[in-house]
Amino acid sequence: MDTNAPVAVAIEDVTFNYGRFKALDGLSLQIPKGMSFGLLGPNGAGKTTLIRLLAGLLKPQKGTVSIMGKSPSRLTAPITGYMPQLHSLYNELSIRQNVGFFASIYGLKGDDKRARVDSVIKLVELWDRRGDSVQNLSGGMRQRVSLACAIVHNPPLLLLDEPTVGLDPELRVTFWDYFKDLTSRGTTVVISSHTMDDAAHCDKLAFIRSGRVIANGTPEALRLGTGKETASLEDAFLYYIRLRDNAHA
Numbered sequence: 001m002d003t004n005a006p007v008a009v010a011i012e013d014v015t016f017n018y019g020r021f022k023a024l025d026g027l028s029l030q031i032p033k034g035m036s037f038g039l040l041g042p043n044g045a046g047k048t049t050l051i052r053l054l055a056g057l058l059k060p061q062k063g064t065v066s067i068m069g070k071s072p073s074r075l076t077a078p079i080t081g082y083m084p085q086l087h088s089l090y091n092e093l094s095i096r097q098n099v100g101f102f103a104s105i106y107g108l109k110g111d112d113k114r115a116r117v118d119s120v121i122k123l124v125e126l127w128d129r130r131g132d133s134v135q136n137l138s139g140g141m142r143q144r145v146s147l148a149c150a151i152v153h154n155p156p157l158l159l160l161d162e163p164t165v166g167l168d169p170e171l172r173v174t175f176w177d178y179f180k181d182l183t184s185r186g187t188t189v190v191i192s193s194h195t196m197d198d199a200a201h202c203d204k205l206a207f208i209r210s211g212r213v214i215a216n217g218t219p220e221a222l223r224l225g226t227g228k229e230t231a232s233l234e235d236a237f238l239y240y241i242r243l244r245d246n247a248h249a
């Protein structure tokens, strides 16, 4: 990991409201290129909203977002792979057809497309099930198909909204091995999660609550920032919440 890496994602003072409800509240964050960056926070913290802004599906009411120096839009779609929290797969289509559909959207064609589709299906260990329709798969298998769809075009920025939910422990390890392989080759991987197991794997993290970043840094720095060497990441999260609450009391 290169800590002086250039910035892949820059978020400046972003506010996003759903009607009168403020989901993101002046959030700022810089995500360096070529690392795994975790967005950690409880239900309703604003993680999905933030990822959807990065994917160009929502626009901030205030502040700016930039992906590799560009504002998220159709133009940044080819450099971004987005895995939504709720799957956007076609239930009646087979695994291969689903992944092929996303490959076509991203402009892959012919032999190149076939090779990429087959290679990502093998990677998520569903080759034997490639002809099965998605509706016949288990939840974890659908999760794997969803990841395959997001990575098929080999994008330099991956936006993964809770990619490890519902995975068995063995597959979770496989996913993380894969994410580490991607970042070692320069891909930036943004991952939202609730679990401190995912958090510990990330090169850097932002703890998010009520639409704001309450702390960010490497897992080690966040842990040690509590002043206790033995603090877990969970302890650290609670510590920064209390620190913030006390500052606003």
Ligand SMILES: Nc1ncnc2c1ncn2[C@@H]1O[C@H](COP(=O)(O)OP(=O)(O)OP(=O)(O)O)[C@@H](O)[C@H]1O
Residues within 6 Å of the ligand: 018, 021, 022, 023, 041, 042, 043, 044, 045, 046, 047, 048, 049, 050, 085
């Ligand atoms: N379409 C919507 N309309 C109104 N409010 C919404 C909408 N989507 C999200 N919200 C609200 O915005 C807040 C942030 O939601 P978001 O989905 O970004 O949280 P999250 O951190 O991804 O949560 P989770 O961990 O449960 O996935 C929540 O209070 C939620 O109720």
Ligand SMILES: [Mg+2]
Residues within 6 Å of the ligand: 047, 048, 049, 085, 161
């Ligand atoms: Mg979410």
